[in-house]
């Protein structure tokens with residue numbers, strides 16, 4: 001039997017949890033569907049902090065100017081102004097929910113500095129900001145009587161009016177709308193049906209589409225894939241932010257070395273030990289991330305080195321201990337002593353600036369379907385995200401979305417349609433799981449090699465051919481075998497890889513995070529790229 005709620009939230013990172021708390025506080029019944037345990041999210045691993053204006057020497061107009069500058073001519077200025085204006089209020093709310101932002105000895109809040117920011121404005125909890133936020137929000141969820149959490153439930157597909165057949169569909173007049181979703185309970189291996197008047201996608205990013213990423217395993221683009229399959233508009237997928245400084249190790253792990261470390265004075269050096277950022281930008285090591293990542297890429301290609309160095313000697317050991325205990329500890333575990341040695345660093349896929357298109361109420365192009373956080377594209381980031389604007393955007397948009405959903409549900413006619421349960425048909429268990437493993441590897445390598453920091457049309461076309469053939473294979477597999485988590489994730493990864501490539505091929509210019517040798521200049525009339533299943 002279907003589980004019925006007012007609202008279903010998919011994902012339990014900062015966006016999903018903030019939204020769930022708000023709608024529950026407004027009296028609605030909420031189900032949170034999340035594919036692992038609740039804490040596992042990109043949010044949990046965020047280090048640097050959350051950008052918002054709090055110092056008297058700063059103001060929202062300066063934050064707006066820095067965001068527009070990083071976004072390289074493609075931000076939606078209204079979105080930038082409205083989202084950033086709500087920043088201070090959201091910080092107060094997080095503090096009220098129990099996030100203890102680090103303070104200076106005199107009691108003022110400690111503000112970090114990151115690339116592209118003209119002022120110190122990053123509030124943080126040492127270098128474990130995301131963990132502190134996640135824990136505070138989860139505490140609120142556990143104590144809310146209006147929220148049920150379904151861990152280890154993998155959202156598979158949205159249920160929409162247009163997908164229903166015959167009589168049930170005729171009961172729903174007018175345009176298409178969302179009715180709920182199917183989720184695979186990964187413990188029982190059964191697909192369960194959830195119905196609701198509204199669904200929020202808060203499924204985070206797509207880092208796992210690349211061979212090397214700072215993102216945890218959950219970041220497989222599931223929300224974008226589900227929205228796309230339901231005919232929802234997706235935008236600007238070519239803008240993948242590669243973080244310049246992930247710890248280089250011989251395996252695929254890429255632990256993030258926060259930009260805040262450069263904010264406190266650390267310097268990038270090439271393999272010969274020379275500081276090189278001055279050659280690329282007057283802001284040197286604190287230029288926006290796209291510039292720093294391309295500079296590193298160019299230095300590595302010139303020397304053939306596998307990594308560069310991050311020199312933390314300009315920072316006192318006391319400060320390193322106090323501000324970056326997590327990074328310090330990780331380096332020590334890897335055998336790098338910051339007393340004596342530099343950190344080996346390389347770029348890694350980090351953040352998706354595009355995603356499911358929403359307005360400033362979090363509404364998508366499908367009635368009743370909302371999206372916020374990294375899965376969504378509001379226009380705030382344009383062609384490149386300003387560091388630490390993403391946690392802020394997630395909270396602001398969760399609050400705005402929660403208000404909007406309340407209005408939507410009070411105006412929408414309730415639906416009394418029978419939603420059919422998931423049908424497995426006569427599909428079998430797969431006896432060829434090696435295919436999945438192989439294809440998983442192939443997507444990640446293809447994207448890393450052909451759709452990386454610097455692109456060409458030829459490489460993008462080569463990638464498109466490979467991804468199209470993987471897409472055919474995985475869909476054949478999907479329809480013939482019983483679904484499980486790795487099959488579902490791979491199917492979504494292949495789909496979003498294709499969307500990244502399609503958007504990249506649409507953009508005939510180099511702007512922000514999209515740099516192509518075939519179109520090195522900026523167009524005079526920049527516009528968003530867009531993909532939508534017809």
Ligand SMILES: Cc1cc2nc3c(=O)[nH]c(=O)nc-3n(C[C@H](O)[C@H](O)[C@H](O)COP(=O)(O)OP(=O)(O)OC[C@H]3O[C@@H](n4cnc5c(N)ncnc54)[C@H](O)[C@@H]3O)c2cc1C
Nearest residue numbers: 011012013014015035042043048049155204373374388391
């Ligand atoms: C290492 C690292 C450091 C970062 N540092 C910062 C920083 O300092 N400042 C900043 O602003 N940003 C930072 N970011 C980016 C920021 O953390 C993310 O953009 C933000 O946390 C995204 O929040 P979210 O709620 O949208 O998604 P997430 O936090 O990623 O949560 C997504 C949730 O959706 C669930 N989910 C996904 N698919 C499904 C499915 N099919 N079914 C059910 N559940 C699903 C996941 O399990 C998870 O619970 C960092 C990112 C990383 C990886």
